[in-house]
Amino acid sequence: MQGHRRAIISSRDSSAATLLSLRLRLTTAWTMGGVVLLLLAPLTAPELIVLCLIAPLAWLPAGKRNIFHGPTATFVALYLTTGYLALNTRWSPDPVTAIETVGMIVILVGIIDMTLIILERLEVHALDAMAVGLVGGMMIGGAYLCFEAFSGQLVRRMLVPLQPWLRPEARHLSVDAHGAAIFELHLLNLNIAALTMLFWPAMLAIKALKPAPSANRLLLLGLLPAFSAVFRSEHATSKLALLGSLGIYLLYQLRPAVARGLTITCWVAVTLFIVPIASALFAQKLYTSPWLFRSAQERVVFWGYTSEQVAKAPLLGVGISATRVYHRTKGGANAPQAPGSEFRLETGWHSHNVYLQAWYETGAIGAVLLLAIGMLILRSFAAAPEAAQPYLWSTFGACALMAGSSFSLWALWFLATLGMVAVLAGLATTLLGRRGLQS
Secondary structure (H helix, E strand, O other): OHHHHHHHHHHHHHHHHHHHHHHHHHHHHHHHHHHHHHHHOHHHHHHHHHHOOHHHHHHOOHHHOOOOOOOOHHHHHHHHHHHHHHHHHHHOOOHHHHHHHHHHHHHHHHHHHHHHHHHOOOOHHHHHHHHHHHHHHHHHHHHHHHHHHHHOOHHHHHHOOOOHHHOOOHHHEEEOOOOOEEEOHHHHHHHHHHHHHHHHHHHHHHHHHOOOHHHHHHHHHHOHHHHHHHHHOOOHHHHHHHHHHHHHHHHHHHOHHHHHHHHHHHHHHHHHOHHHHHHHHHHOOHHHOOOOOHHHHHHHHHHHHHHHHHHHOOOOOOOOOHHHHHHHHHOHHHOOEOOOOOOEOOOOOOOOOHHHHHHHHHHHHHHHHHHHHHHHHHHHHHHOOHHHHHHHHHHHHHHHHHHHOOOOOOOHHHHHHHHHHHHHHHHHHHHHHHHHHHO
């Protein structure tokens, strides 16, 4: 009888172990699939940020289902900011778009807050499975983007006959000497930006997984295609972001206090003084400098013109989405040219600078809130394990540099990707902390 009971118990243990193994593999596959999809189709980021809740919720222990508690200081600032943005929609020239944007931001902030809370309550094996998925997804997505960047987007060109919607607009195409269509490399800019912002969370995940030295070298080698894809691309902002964040990482290894102080100083300067900085660059006619590539020259004009418009509503701003509205009504061929150039004096579809756009559309109040959010994020790093901090500061640097010369402040895919970065960096940090406690 006792032998029969032991056999039943052993059978149950075996079944439980098999089920646990299956759940872990599914979790890894789910996370990996999400990361790959984000890298291949960044515009899906708002949907993916919602789906990223599923795996953590599935692993939430029964005794820890109460996930509601007071938000951290960072999220208090984020919720206050969404309240101000909701008020800002009242004087936006496009209130419908502004309300839709703010509504999505509220959802994104709430989901990110909830996901980070849940991750802190999960067991190590669940966090481990997600971290493996993150690293695996970065390796697969990075390898694909590297191949596309070096092959002239061969995969996309092969798929166009099967999926015509993949064919880009004529303005993104050129023709070679043999009459074959060439897909412009800048079509990968969004993908490369997402890859750049996820680079340091993936590096932190490798650190948190604590693989054997030989496996660690293989994992780092697996991220080399991602690194190569960035520098093969035409997205100069991603190159700057990756190099700048690498500088923060290396400096942190030598002088942590200097790295922290420099990052904080730059954040304060760019959020508070971007208007006079942009105005000075324009006044010096930097847009005529031959060593600057064309898109950078044009952005200097955008920045200079936008900085002049800030004075029209310095405290509250001109309203969310105003830049696009004024571009349609006042920009384009009707706008005068900047002195000594062919570039039009206008704001463009957006400022190509999150900090300047914050001043222009949300005023000094919005800029101060942005400053506070960044400072609270940096302050929160002090609670992370010491081994995680170089990666976290580098992650912040990469995202801050990306925001300085690239996408619109209200691009939901960009905001959602920043949210994914926060979630995945939080995942790796939590795992590293748990592993440290166990060792």
